[in-house]
Amino acid sequence: MSRRVADYLSWVGVWAGVGDTQAGQQTAIRTDFVAGLDGTSLQMHFEAWDTEFKTLYHGVRAVLAPAPSGVLRALGYSTIHGPLILELTPDDEGVMALAGDSRANNHLSVTFVQDAPGELLFTAFWRSADKSAQAEDGPRMTCRLKPATPWSPPRA
Amino acid sequence: MPTRLIKRFGDWLGTWRGTCEFSDGRAGLMQFRLTSVFNGEAIQVDTASYIPESGAPMTRGSGFFSLDRQGRVVNNIYADYLGFAVLVETPDDPEVLSLEGGLPGNMTLTVTMSVANDLMTLSSRVGEGYKSAPGRPRTYTQMKRVGPIQRPKGDAP
Numbered sequence: 001m002s003r004r005v006a007d008y009l010s011w012v013g014v015w016a017g018v019g020d021t022q023a024g025q026q027t028a029i030r031t032d033f034v035a036g037l038d039g040t041s042l043q044m045h046f047e048a049w050d051t052e053f054k055t056l057y058h059g060v061r062a063v064l065a066p067a068p069s070g071v072l073r074a075l076g077y078s079t080i081h082g083p084l085i086l087e088l089t090p091d092d093e094g095v096m097a098l099a100g101d102s103r104a105n106n107h108l109s110v111t112f113v114q115d116a117p118g119e120l121l122f123t124a125f126w127r128s129a130d131k132s133a134q135a136e137d138g139p140r141m142t143c144r145l146k147p148a149t150p151w152s153p154p155r156a
Numbered sequence: 157m158p159t160r161l162i163k164r165f166g167d168w169l170g171t172w173r174g175t176c177e178f179s180d181g182r183a184g185l186m187q188f189r190l191t192s193v194f195n196g197e198a199i200q201v202d203t204a205s206y207i208p209e210s211g212a213p214m215t216r217g218s219g220f221f222s223l224d225r226q227g228r229v230v231n232n233i234y235a236d237y238l239g240f241a242v243l244v245e246t247p248d249d250p251e252v253l254s255l256e257g258g259l260p261g262n263m264t265l266t267v268t269m270s271v272a273n274d275l276m277t278l279s280s281r282v283g284e285g286y287k288s289a290p291g292r293p294r295t296y297t298q299m300k301r302v303g304p305i306q307r308p309k310g311d312a313p
Protein backbone atom coordinates (compact mmCIF):
# COMPACT_ATOMS: atom_id res chain seq x y z
CA MET A 1 0.00 0.00 0.00
CA SER A 2 1.45 3.35 -0.99
CA ARG A 3 2.07 5.80 1.81
CA ARG A 4 1.97 9.57 2.21
CA VAL A 5 4.14 11.75 4.41
CA ALA A 6 1.00 12.61 6.39
CA ASP A 7 0.73 8.95 7.44
CA TYR A 8 3.86 9.42 9.58
CA LEU A 9 3.34 12.89 11.01
CA SER A 10 1.88 11.39 14.20
CA TRP A 11 5.44 10.19 14.91
CA VAL A 12 6.75 13.76 15.21
CA GLY A 13 8.70 14.07 18.45
CA VAL A 14 11.62 12.47 20.22
CA TRP A 15 11.74 8.70 20.64
CA ALA A 16 14.34 6.88 22.71
CA GLY A 17 15.24 3.43 23.94
CA VAL A 18 18.01 0.94 24.58
CA GLY A 19 18.58 -1.89 22.13
CA ASP A 20 21.30 -3.81 20.36
CA THR A 21 23.52 -2.97 17.40
CA GLN A 22 23.96 -5.32 14.46
CA ALA A 23 27.39 -6.18 15.93
CA GLY A 24 25.78 -7.11 19.25
CA GLN A 25 26.66 -4.12 21.43
CA GLN A 26 24.06 -2.57 23.70
CA THR A 27 23.10 0.84 22.36
CA ALA A 28 21.12 3.87 23.43
CA ILE A 29 19.07 5.23 20.53
CA ARG A 30 17.47 8.61 20.13
CA THR A 31 15.36 9.47 17.10
CA ASP A 32 13.85 12.87 16.46
CA PHE A 33 11.09 13.15 13.86
CA VAL A 34 10.25 16.67 12.67
CA ALA A 35 7.86 17.90 10.00
CA GLY A 36 9.92 19.70 7.38
CA LEU A 37 9.75 21.61 4.11
CA ASP A 38 6.47 23.32 5.00
CA GLY A 39 4.99 20.07 6.25
CA THR A 40 5.58 18.21 2.96
CA SER A 41 8.37 16.04 4.37
CA LEU A 42 9.32 14.15 7.51
CA GLN A 43 12.83 14.84 8.71
CA MET A 44 14.63 12.38 10.96
CA HIS A 45 17.71 12.72 13.12
CA PHE A 46 18.90 9.34 14.42
CA GLU A 47 21.73 8.64 16.86
CA ALA A 48 22.87 5.29 18.26
CA TRP A 49 25.41 5.64 21.09
CA ASP A 50 27.11 3.32 23.50
CA THR A 51 25.13 3.37 26.73
CA GLU A 52 27.63 5.77 28.37
CA PHE A 53 27.23 8.22 25.46
CA LYS A 54 30.94 8.30 24.68
CA THR A 55 30.91 6.75 21.23
CA LEU A 56 28.45 7.47 18.46
CA TYR A 57 27.97 4.11 16.79
CA HIS A 58 25.79 5.45 14.02
CA GLY A 59 24.24 8.78 13.12
CA VAL A 60 21.74 9.39 10.33
CA ARG A 61 20.00 12.50 9.06
CA ALA A 62 17.20 11.82 6.61
CA VAL A 63 14.30 13.48 4.84
CA LEU A 64 11.29 11.45 3.70
CA ALA A 65 9.63 13.30 0.84
CA PRO A 66 7.53 12.70 -2.28
CA ALA A 67 9.09 12.57 -5.74
CA PRO A 68 7.11 14.41 -8.45
CA SER A 69 5.59 11.00 -9.26
CA GLY A 70 4.23 10.83 -5.71
CA VAL A 71 6.52 7.98 -4.67
CA LEU A 72 8.11 8.50 -1.24
CA ARG A 73 11.86 8.20 -0.87
CA ALA A 74 14.27 9.06 1.90
CA LEU A 75 17.27 11.26 1.24
CA GLY A 76 19.91 10.89 3.92
CA TYR A 77 23.43 11.00 5.24
CA SER A 78 24.82 8.20 7.39
CA THR A 79 28.04 8.36 9.39
CA ILE A 80 28.69 4.76 8.28
CA HIS A 81 27.33 4.65 4.76
CA GLY A 82 27.61 8.27 3.55
CA PRO A 83 24.99 9.77 1.25
CA LEU A 84 21.86 7.70 0.76
CA ILE A 85 18.64 7.61 -1.22
CA LEU A 86 16.35 4.87 0.07
CA GLU A 87 13.06 3.64 -1.35
CA LEU A 88 9.96 3.38 0.81
CA THR A 89 8.77 -0.14 0.17
CA PRO A 90 5.06 -0.96 0.30
CA ASP A 91 3.97 -2.17 3.70
CA ASP A 92 1.14 -2.11 6.20
CA GLU A 93 -0.23 0.94 7.95
CA GLY A 94 2.04 2.10 10.76
CA VAL A 95 5.14 0.74 9.04
CA MET A 96 7.97 2.71 7.45
CA ALA A 97 10.16 0.26 5.55
CA LEU A 98 13.11 1.79 3.70
CA ALA A 99 15.67 -0.02 1.59
CA GLY A 100 18.42 0.80 -0.85
CA ASP A 101 22.10 0.65 -1.67
CA SER A 102 24.86 2.95 -0.52
CA ARG A 103 27.48 4.41 -2.88
CA ALA A 104 29.84 1.74 -1.55
CA ASN A 105 27.29 -0.80 -2.76
CA ASN A 106 26.17 -1.95 0.66
CA HIS A 107 22.52 -2.95 0.89
CA LEU A 108 20.60 -1.27 3.71
CA SER A 109 17.22 -1.93 5.27
CA VAL A 110 15.59 0.29 7.88
CA THR A 111 12.16 -0.32 9.38
CA PHE A 112 10.03 1.45 11.96
CA VAL A 113 6.88 -0.35 13.06
CA GLN A 114 4.29 1.21 15.31
CA ASP A 115 3.18 -2.03 16.91
CA ALA A 116 1.50 -0.42 19.92
CA PRO A 117 0.38 3.08 20.85
CA GLY A 118 3.42 5.06 21.98
CA GLU A 119 5.90 2.44 20.85
CA LEU A 120 8.03 2.13 17.70
CA LEU A 121 9.95 -1.04 16.96
CA PHE A 122 13.10 -0.08 15.07
CA THR A 123 15.13 -2.65 13.14
CA ALA A 124 17.96 -2.10 10.64
CA PHE A 125 20.68 -4.07 8.98
CA TRP A 126 23.20 -3.71 6.21
CA ARG A 127 25.18 -6.23 4.22
CA SER A 128 27.96 -5.79 1.70
CA ALA A 129 27.28 -6.52 -1.94
CA ASP A 130 29.32 -9.71 -1.87
CA LYS A 131 27.00 -11.27 0.71
CA SER A 132 23.91 -13.04 -0.53
CA ALA A 133 20.41 -11.97 0.40
CA GLN A 134 20.40 -14.90 2.84
CA ALA A 135 22.67 -12.75 5.01
CA GLU A 136 19.54 -10.72 5.73
CA ASP A 137 18.51 -13.46 8.14
CA GLY A 138 21.52 -12.51 10.27
CA PRO A 139 21.78 -10.09 13.18
CA ARG A 140 20.28 -6.63 12.95
CA MET A 141 20.07 -3.49 15.01
CA THR A 142 16.89 -3.52 17.06
CA CYS A 143 15.36 -1.23 19.61
CA ARG A 144 11.96 -0.50 21.09
CA LEU A 145 11.54 3.25 21.09
CA LYS A 146 9.18 5.16 23.32
CA PRO A 147 8.30 8.87 23.28
CA ALA A 148 10.81 10.80 25.36
CA THR A 149 9.28 13.14 27.90
CA PRO A 150 11.25 16.02 29.38
CA TRP A 151 12.40 15.56 32.95
CA SER A 152 10.75 17.88 35.42
CA PRO A 153 11.70 18.41 39.06
CA PRO A 154 9.60 16.51 41.59
CA ARG A 155 6.85 18.55 43.16
CA ALA A 156 7.26 19.33 46.83
CA MET B 157 39.78 19.69 14.54
CA PRO B 158 37.64 20.75 11.59
CA THR B 159 36.88 18.16 8.95
CA ARG B 160 38.13 18.63 5.37
CA LEU B 161 34.55 19.45 4.41
CA ILE B 162 34.30 22.23 7.00
CA LYS B 163 37.77 23.56 6.16
CA ARG B 164 36.53 24.06 2.61
CA PHE B 165 32.93 25.14 3.22
CA GLY B 166 32.88 26.48 6.80
CA ASP B 167 32.35 29.99 5.47
CA TRP B 168 29.29 28.82 3.56
CA LEU B 169 27.43 27.73 6.70
CA GLY B 170 24.44 29.83 7.65
CA THR B 171 21.31 31.16 6.02
CA TRP B 172 21.35 32.92 2.67
CA ARG B 173 18.52 34.74 0.92
CA GLY B 174 18.17 36.62 -2.33
CA THR B 175 16.22 37.09 -5.53
CA CYS B 176 16.07 34.23 -7.98
CA GLU B 177 15.22 33.92 -11.64
CA PHE B 178 13.99 30.44 -12.52
CA SER B 179 14.70 28.76 -15.82
CA ASP B 180 11.03 29.07 -16.78
CA GLY B 181 11.17 32.85 -16.37
CA ARG B 182 9.46 33.12 -13.00
CA ALA B 183 10.99 35.32 -10.33
CA GLY B 184 11.19 34.32 -6.70
CA LEU B 185 12.88 34.77 -3.39
CA MET B 186 15.38 31.96 -2.71
CA GLN B 187 16.64 30.83 0.67
CA PHE B 188 19.46 28.36 1.40
CA ARG B 189 20.31 27.15 4.92
CA LEU B 190 23.58 25.23 5.33
CA THR B 191 24.10 23.42 8.62
CA SER B 192 27.00 21.26 9.81
CA VAL B 193 25.84 17.80 10.90
CA PHE B 194 27.70 15.10 12.83
CA ASN B 195 30.54 17.42 13.78
CA GLY B 196 31.25 18.48 10.22
CA GLU B 197 31.05 15.09 8.51
CA ALA B 198 28.31 16.45 6.29
CA ILE B 199 26.55 19.71 5.56
CA GLN B 200 22.77 19.69 5.33
CA VAL B 201 21.36 22.11 2.78
CA ASP B 202 17.70 23.08 3.08
CA THR B 203 16.29 25.24 0.31
CA ALA B 204 13.04 27.06 -0.19
CA SER B 205 11.78 29.64 -2.63
CA TYR B 206 8.82 31.94 -2.24
CA ILE B 207 6.70 34.32 -4.26
CA PRO B 208 8.16 37.66 -3.13
CA GLU B 209 4.86 39.51 -2.92
CA SER B 210 2.87 36.93 -0.97
CA GLY B 211 5.46 34.70 0.70
CA ALA B 212 3.67 31.67 -0.74
CA PRO B 213 6.01 28.72 -1.26
CA MET B 214 7.24 27.96 -4.79
CA THR B 215 9.82 25.20 -4.37
CA ARG B 216 11.35 23.21 -1.53
CA GLY B 217 14.37 20.99 -1.31
CA SER B 218 16.99 19.40 0.84
CA GLY B 219 20.39 17.79 0.42
CA PHE B 220 23.70 16.83 1.95
CA PHE B 221 27.26 17.74 1.03
CA SER B 222 29.86 15.13 1.92
CA LEU B 223 33.25 14.06 0.59
CA ASP B 224 33.90 10.76 -1.13
CA ARG B 225 37.12 8.76 -0.86
CA GLN B 226 38.71 10.89 -3.58
CA GLY B 227 37.82 14.08 -1.74
CA ARG B 228 35.17 15.08 -4.26
CA VAL B 229 31.94 16.60 -3.02
CA VAL B 230 28.94 14.30 -3.29
CA ASN B 231 25.60 16.08 -3.02
CA ASN B 232 22.54 13.89 -2.74
CA ILE B 233 19.55 16.15 -3.24
CA TYR B 234 15.80 16.31 -3.18
CA ALA B 235 13.79 19.03 -4.87
CA ASP B 236 10.02 18.80 -4.98
CA TYR B 237 9.90 19.75 -8.67
CA LEU B 238 12.87 17.59 -9.77
CA GLY B 239 12.86 14.58 -7.48
CA PHE B 240 15.94 12.82 -6.11
CA ALA B 241 19.46 12.83 -7.51
CA VAL B 242 23.09 12.28 -6.58
CA LEU B 243 25.39 15.01 -7.87
CA VAL B 244 29.17 14.61 -7.95
CA GLU B 245 31.75 17.38 -8.11
CA THR B 246 33.24 18.14 -11.51
CA PRO B 247 36.51 20.04 -12.11
CA ASP B 248 36.32 23.81 -11.81
CA ASP B 249 38.18 26.73 -10.26
CA PRO B 250 39.16 26.15 -6.59
CA GLU B 251 36.66 28.64 -5.21
CA VAL B 252 33.79 27.23 -7.29
CA LEU B 253 31.76 24.11 -6.54
CA SER B 254 30.46 22.53 -9.72
CA LEU B 255 28.22 19.47 -9.49
CA GLU B 256 26.54 17.21 -12.00
CA GLY B 257 24.26 14.22 -11.82
CA GLY B 258 21.43 12.36 -13.48
CA LEU B 259 17.74 12.98 -12.93
CA PRO B 260 14.85 10.66 -13.72
CA GLY B 261 13.77 10.69 -17.35
CA ASN B 262 17.23 10.89 -18.94
CA MET B 263 17.84 14.39 -17.65
CA THR B 264 21.03 15.85 -16.23
CA LEU B 265 21.28 18.51 -13.53
CA THR B 266 24.32 20.77 -13.33
CA VAL B 267 24.84 23.17 -10.44
CA THR B 268 27.54 25.79 -9.93
CA MET B 269 27.96 27.52 -6.55
CA SER B 270 30.43 29.98 -5.13
CA VAL B 271 30.73 32.40 -2.24
CA ALA B 272 32.63 35.65 -2.63
CA ASN B 273 32.40 38.82 -0.56
CA ASP B 274 29.64 37.21 1.55
CA LEU B 275 27.52 36.72 -1.55
CA MET B 276 26.45 33.20 -2.55
CA THR B 277 25.91 32.74 -6.27
CA LEU B 278 24.12 29.67 -7.59
CA SER B 279 23.36 28.67 -11.14
CA SER B 280 21.64 25.44 -12.13
CA ARG B 281 20.51 23.96 -15.39
CA VAL B 282 18.53 20.87 -16.35
CA GLY B 283 19.52 19.34 -19.68
CA GLU B 284 18.28 16.35 -21.56
CA GLY B 285 20.40 13.25 -21.96
CA TYR B 286 24.08 12.63 -21.73
CA LYS B 287 25.33 15.70 -23.59
CA SER B 288 25.70 19.08 -21.95
CA ALA B 289 23.06 21.65 -22.74
CA PRO B 290 24.74 25.04 -22.47
CA GLY B 291 22.02 26.79 -24.43
CA ARG B 292 19.18 25.81 -22.13
CA PRO B 293 17.81 28.36 -19.68
CA ARG B 294 19.20 28.25 -16.18
CA THR B 295 18.02 29.11 -12.70
CA TYR B 296 20.16 31.85 -11.24
CA THR B 297 20.26 33.39 -7.80
CA GLN B 298 22.52 35.61 -5.76
CA MET B 299 21.95 35.45 -2.01
CA LYS B 300 23.21 37.50 0.89
CA ARG B 301 23.87 36.07 4.32
CA VAL B 302 21.01 36.33 6.81
CA GLY B 303 22.11 36.55 10.43
CA PRO B 304 25.38 35.38 11.93
CA ILE B 305 27.53 32.52 10.66
CA GLN B 306 26.33 29.22 12.17
CA ARG B 307 29.81 27.80 12.58
CA PRO B 308 29.94 24.96 15.11
CA LYS B 309 32.39 25.30 17.96
CA GLY B 310 35.70 23.74 16.98
CA ASP B 311 34.84 23.66 13.29
CA ALA B 312 36.38 27.02 12.42
CA PRO B 313 38.52 26.71 9.30
